[in-house]
Amino acid sequence: MGALLRPLMPIVLSYGVTAQDIGEVFKTLYLETLTQRLKDQGRPATAARLALMAGLNRGEVERLLALRSERVRQRGRTAHRLDQLSRLLALWHDDGRFSTPYGAPLDLSLQPEKGFRTFLEVVEAAQAGVDPSLVLDELLAAGCVEVHAEKFVRCISRTFIPPGADVSRIVFLGQHVGAMNASMAHNILRAPSEPSYFERVMITGGPVSKEFRDVALNHLNTDFQQLIEGLDRWWEAKEDEFSDPAGSRYGLCAFFFEEQQPDRGVEPHQTPISAS
Secondary structure, X not given: OHHHHHHHHHHHHHOOOOHHHHHHHHHHHHHHHHHHHHHHOOOOOOHHHHHHHHOOOHHHHHHHHHHHXXXXXXXXXXXXXXXXXXXXXXXXXXXXXXXXXXXXXXXXXXXXXOOOOEHHHHXXXXXXXXXXXXXXXXXXXXXXXXXXXXXXXXXXXXXXXXOOOOHHHHHHHHHHHHHHHHHHHHHHHOOOOOOOOOOOOOOOOOOOOHHHHHHHHHHHHHHHHHHHHHHHHHHHHHHHHOXXXXXXXXXXXXXXXXXXXXXXXXXXXXXXXXOX
């Protein structure tokens, strides 16, 4: 458990999260999981029953569940915004209206201009918001686009990663680290009839220099990025083929990490560098 949580502690301290806050998060997660287990067993998940089984008092259970409902609503709004901007960038690369036959995103005009698609059109096509200037500000801040001659917007990244240490980036972290943990938990707890989720790890056989790190990152950000973009197009095509409103969302996450050596007095941990 310590190795799992240790990499997150600098973020916790940077955001002024107290030990009490962390304790309440764990209590709430415990109650959520306990509630679902009771429902799966066909038993009522009342506040009194939850309090008895969790070793808490009823008033605390009711308070924690009420706070959770509000956090879920706020997190849902932020996650929806991230999805909108990611969808816009994918559309800009893959939709023939906004890209070349070779998949390169077109420069888009900020104002209606003969012979040019506009930034407003891609925003509307992606349903990314009612204020194109706000969308542009978000993409500029994330380093996804550049404005040239104050007339054209050029897309320079297919992946939207929120900049800086803000709430959106914390939601981004939670989504992807949570997804990784959920996949590993699935593989540990799955029934024999359930499929094993894809899970691969590649690590050097021993300690290497930081020059290796730099060479590896450069390779991943060039050659491997091309592979990811091709996979992204295949993914979207298959998504249309298997579209099902009653289904679930599935994803793939890739990241680079550094493993601290045990003799440094720290448990090995993973530091995400990039994700898609």
